[in-house]
Amino acid sequence: MLHPRPHDTSESDFIVEFRNVTCGYTGAAALSSVSLAVYRGDFVGLVGPSGAGKTTLLRTILGSVDIYAGEVLVDGKPVRSSRPLAGYVPQLETIDWNFPVTVEQIVLMGQANEGWFPWHKKEVRESAYSIMERLGIAHLGKRQIRALSGGQQQRAFLGRALLSSPRLLLLDEPTSGVDIKTRDDILHLLDELNHEGVTVLMTTHEINAVAAHLPWVICINKEIIAEGPPSEVYTPEILGRTYGAEMTVVHHEGMTLVAETPHQIGRSLRHHQKVGTQT
């Protein structure tokens, strides 16, 4: 577990609160009757199958999803699209990697809306480079984004989200498509930020490699199925309701891990059986 959840907080310490919210796009509800609260300083993982509404939940906090019922409060105030309060790292699948921008330009986009000159103030540039230094990408500042590894690309976009020093960080699958070492580095970096007081809310498909290490997990599938520490929510019943699939839970060295019910895929078994029969 990366960081214990501060359970001893009062209700006023919610940084995000959903009060019986039904929301979606163009009249169709993507999430129904969602009630949840994220405390200041939390490190929360959102898990669920594709299309469960994980990204929608993040975007509702950012104010870009239609709310049909209920209320969403960010920092105690109703969410408004015109005043984003959070740093956001989107899924990187939609990025045009051939776009001629450098790492430095990506990070500086975090302050694109400040000032009217084409160039950034000296302090902003210094701040961008200090963030890049911390993320280990300062030496890549002038590189075009296509020339980076998956982990470096992810860090560049994390740097963009951090430039405005947000107290709430929303990340959409930040460890998708990166190797084990990079995934570990990203998680530890987020843990460091969390220890500095940044509330982290991230979606992930990696229930063992990522979510199992987080202090608090929310299982979601169009609605909140369950929430709590992985040791409590990783049960065959909850995971079955979340993913609509049979899942086995194992406990290993104090960790709760999930194994899908094994299936034999492909022809290898038949092939081996045949070979076995012949011999």
Add this chain to the structure above:
Amino acid sequence: MFEPLQYEFFVRGLMAATIVGALCGLVGVYIVLRKMSYIGHGLSHAIFGGAVVSYVMSFNFYIGAGIWGFLSALLISATTRHKRFIASDAAIGIITTASFALGVALISRYRTFTRSFDAALFGNILGVSDNDLYAIIGVTVLTFAAVAFLYRRLLFTTFDPEVAPYFGVNTAWIDSLFSLILAGAIVVSLQVLGATLIAASLVIPPITARLLTDNFNRMVTLSVLIGASCGFVGIYASYFLDIASGASIVLVATGAFMLAMVYSSVREKIATMRGLAAHSHAGSPASSQALVD
């Protein structure tokens, strides 16, 4: 070389083509990176419809065609934004051809037309008046100023339009302003390049610049310089070769694009060969021995 400069019409045309080239080079960067290359072609045809309507209604050409073009660009933007299943090329196809058809319909309905629209379709550098030149200079200065002020917001909106609003960028406002800039650029370019050739001037300089650099700021600078140079050289070539000015500018730009293609391919080949040589050198017994030593 300096012979044509004694003609006032040529000097006016040369200035107009060079400035229009720079203007299209600047606006074109955003068009190309937004993957809306077809909009230049479509919008110039839509504006042709607007030009006819303003003539029929005895309206100032620049104001009438400008408003028409702006509304068409806004409509395209709104259609693609609100109906996600309608791609931008389809929206451009519907709105701009409808507008062009309206222009053609009006011309056939009011057969008393005294004005030739050949210049609007194919460009006529000889017909560039002082007022046209003032309009070109005015729109260019305003466009460069607007792009400078919106530089960072435009870059973000072009790169990641879905995420930019989460960082406080008002993308709807930026898109509307860009539609206005684009409409203005096309309207003032009509006289020089013609509706049929504007698309090339919006697309070729930025694509050529993109082949030469991976840096956005450099791409903008190069595209403006290439656009202006092609306008300048194109007009000179049109005088000496006695060909239409718009066609001449586009052919010069195409030549620059082909040169950049060759340069880019050769550069890639050299980089690949250098990489291979470095790897084979690193992996050679001699270098391995050197490492051991």
